[in-house]
Amino acid sequence: MNQSTEQLVPGLQSILDQLICIAHGHHDCKGEVTGEDDTLDAITVGLNMLTEELAQRELDLEDQNRTLETMLESVAESITMIETEQFSLVVANKAFIERVTSAPNLENDTPIRGLTLIEAAKKVGYSESQVEFFNAWIKESISRKKRIHRLEEFDYGQGMRYFSSSLTPIVEADRVKYLVYVSREITEEVKSSFKLSISESRLKQAQRISNVGHFNFSLLDQSLSWSDQLKRIFELPEGQDPSYEFFLNSIAPEHQELMNSVIGNAIQKGENFEVPHRMVTPSGKSKYLLCSGEAIRENGQTIAIMGVAHEVTKDVIAKQRIQQQKVALEESNRKLSTANNRLEELAYIASHDLKAPLLNFNALLEMLEGQEELGEFSKTLIAKMKQSAGGMNQTIQGLNTVLENFQQQEEAEVCDIPSIIDQVQLSIGSLIERESAQLNVSALAIEKTRFNKQRLESIVQNLVSNSLKYRQEDLAPAINISSYTKDDEVVLEVADNGVGIDLEINGDRMFGLFKRFHTHVEGRGIGLHMINSFVADAGGHIEVESEVNKGTTFKVHLGPESIAYEA
């Protein structure tokens, strides 16, 4: 009987010894056996005892096996036992079988127990490198006769799964007879840890991108710790630990007192702080930071100050630039305002200083006209002088109108286009009637627009007046007013059948001040200049299509705001 049997059945050896003694007739053996009958009885009794004992032991072993099997089946770990002759799987618990059968390439009915490790691996569809990994692990475990842990990674078709596994050799007579493989799935833990490491890495990345660093100043042991980004911001020399002294030396002189004060308050009173300040790095670079700190208190005492420092140099520089631009803009506005005032002065000169002498001139002419002794030629001269003065008066009035229009408030409002046209028809109704003109407004696809009302009225009135003025002699004027949207702008179109303009000759100076294109009618050359300026002010433009003796079409694009008539 070998040693293990003895261990399993204590007392059996003693019974056997007695049996052997009896069989050989040794009477000096231990025990009470004296005669042959007695001997046989004793043997029979002994054998019976032995049989019973063995049967009991067998039952116990079965119990133990069942317990062991129940244990094996109930644990979450995958367990298998591999014998090292053929490397076949002699034991495999439920968890192991489930894990292996969840492999994508394994048929459901594939038996696991009894397969060799390589067969099992191949059936499961492990790659060559995975089989190699196993082999190397097994060899190491056998040669070192020690339990060896490994982290295993498998792709079972639904993403990578991770296992913490070990191979434990069972040694008999100095030889590894079995290997016990125990494996626990740690996919969730690995993923969480992976996520954590990603979060940490992202935090670092975020700090780097946003140029935010954090610090922790412990008052208990006077230790100061800085994040990598804060070290970069402060340009802390490689290998040097941050210190309060280094920190304070880096603060620009004009902000050192402030910084000392807020930190003092945080320590003594537990006050939190947020301080914008300038700093100077060891290389002499000037930077702007927004430093926020929070006092951590325990039993009424500040034990630490934690916080972040955000480098805002770019923002500060941008703000400084904006400020400079603002100053420049204010300067431009001032100049513009001066220019406007001059324009106003000019308007006054036009309305007063130019007009007054002209009015006097007219009054004097009238006085002269009243003299009785005037000859015919003198009367003709007076008439011509009056005509000339009348023209000049018109020009001055026109100039004055332009200047006054430019001084108007430019506020846009929602305008009702049909109402504006009605208003214009009222204003120049007699002119329309005199010219027997047809005004067609049936094609107003858009009835509302956002524009300065007075200016819009002026635009319509000028264009319609022009159409009437520059009519063809033998053709009654027909004027079509339409509206529509194009390129996100409201377009107001005024088309006539008048004399037209030669755009090749006049196109460039179309909207110039005092530009006139026809001599047969009165005109001051102000209207088009004015409406073009109104439209340009609103960010719009005017398109002109014209053909001599056919007519002219003005397409007035009223600017980007014109479409916002519903707002």
Next chain:
Amino acid sequence: MKLRILIVEDDEVSAFVSKTVVEQSGYCDTPVIVDNGQAALDYLNANEVDLVLLDISMPVLDGFQFMDLKKTKYPNILVPVVMLSSSDREQEQVLMKSYPEILDYSMKPLKKDFLSSVVNRLN
């Protein structure tokens, strides 16, 4: 009955036109002409006048300053004032309307009909 009319006008030709109209109208044979508001106040302080024809734009003291100072510093001067302007600017018209003590106003040049209507109101 002849009136004592003071013409306040810095522009020589305008003053001549007004003077001629006043003379031709027969209301006044020799209107007095001064060329700014301050001179007008000085004259009014020392002389009796029935009607002032006041220009707006003048050196030293313009028409509106004349009206302000007459009210605050010379409240005893109660002479009727007619303003004459060579500008038809709305701004000026609004300003003129803000002085209710101004009897009337007109665009230049002074017309006989306008002068007659003013004189009729004086009587």
